[in-house]
Amino acid sequence: MGSFPASLFVLRESGQVGLLTARAVPLAAAPGLETFDIPLDVPPLPFGMAWHPRHDADPAHAWLRDRAGELMTTRSEPHP
DSSP: OOOHHHHHHHHHHHOOOOOOOGGGGGGGGTTTOOOOOOSSOOOOOOOOOOOOGGGTTOHHHHHHHHHHHHHHHOOOOOOO
């Protein structure tokens, strides 16, 4: 899919199922998708970043990397 939001609408029209993070569950309500917990433990997914070395000292780039890292490492509450 070209974007995550588009995938929700494709799921709605296709009759297929998708796997979302707990943080994304509230977004599934917009297109009217039903959500439920999967009946198995799923290990955390690794998160990594890569950038060109010329951006190492760029304050704006460093800020963006820090925010992305915070978002990806902060665990949200499980879906009820």
